[in-house]
Amino acid sequence: MELELILDVIKTRITQILHKKLEGIYLHGSIVLGGFQKNKSDIDLIIIINQPLYLHEKHGLLSYFLSQSMTPYPIEVSVLEKSRLENWRHPSTYDFHYSEYWRDFYQNTPISKINTHLKEVHTGSDLAAHLTIVVNSGRCLYGEEIGQLFTTIPKKDYLLSLQGEFNDCLKSIREKPVYCILSLLRIEYYLVFAKIISKQEAALWGVNGNHTHSKKLLKKIKYAYENENRNIKISLEELDELRKEFYIFCSQFSND
DSSP states (O other): OOHHHHHHHHHHHHHHHHGGGEEEEEEETHHHHSOOOTTTOOEEEEEEESSOOOHHHHHHHHHHHHHHTTSSSOEEEEEEEHHHHHTOOSSEEESEEEOGGGHHHHHHSOHHHHHHHHHSOEEETTHHHHHHHHHHHOEEEEESOHHHHOOOOOHHHHHHHHHHHHHHHHHHTTTSHHHHHHHHHHHHHHHHHOOOOOHHHHHHHHHHSSSSSOHHHHHHHHHHHHTTOOOOOOOHHHHHHHHHHHHHHHHHHHHO
C-alpha cells in the first residue's frame, strides 16, 4: 500500500475514534524533513484534541495502532490537548502515546495494569522537539493549519529536549551505532547552524561536512544507513572515541 493511501486510512480511522474531540492530525519526523525510508522510517504523528480522552477512547486508539503499526511502517504518535499548546510548559503532559517500544508492554501486561498506565498523567520531554518540527516543517493531515493552531516552542525547551536525546544516544551508541551517531550529528548540526536536518542529511554532512570527526567511520555509518546494513564492523574503540568527541563538543558549546 502506498504511503499516501496509508496516511489517508490513518486519518480516517483516527477521526472515527475521536469524533468531535479531534482538533487536528499532524506529521513530523523524516516524513516531512526528507530522508523517509520505506523499510525503516517511522510515521510520526501529533494528534491535538480539545478535551481529555476517556479510557475507552484510549483503548480505541491503542487497539488501532497495535494493528496498524508495522503494516508496513512503524507508527509513533502522541496525543495532547489544545490547552497544552496554549499554556505551554516543558515537559508537556500528554493524553496518550504509542510507539513500537510499548508494543510488548501493551500485548503482555494484565489489563488492570494497562488501565492504570493509561489513566496516569505522563510527561514527554521529547514533545518540545516534535512540536518544533511540526511548527517548522510539519504537514497537516486534518484540522486547522499549523500556523493557526501551534505557537513556536521556546528555543530553551527545544534544547532541553535535544539534551535528553543526546544523553540517550551517548549511552546507547555501542548498541545502536547507526541510529545514535546520525542523531548526534543532527544535534551537532543544529548547535552549529541552528537548522533542523534529517538523518539522511546528517549522513551526508558526516561524510562531506567541516567537522573533526573521523570521515572513515562516518562513511561506514552513511553506507549502513542507506543500505540497511546494521552489521557493519566498527570497533568499540572507534565508537568510544566518537562518543568522547560529541561529549566534548556539546559541553564546550553549552558553556559558550
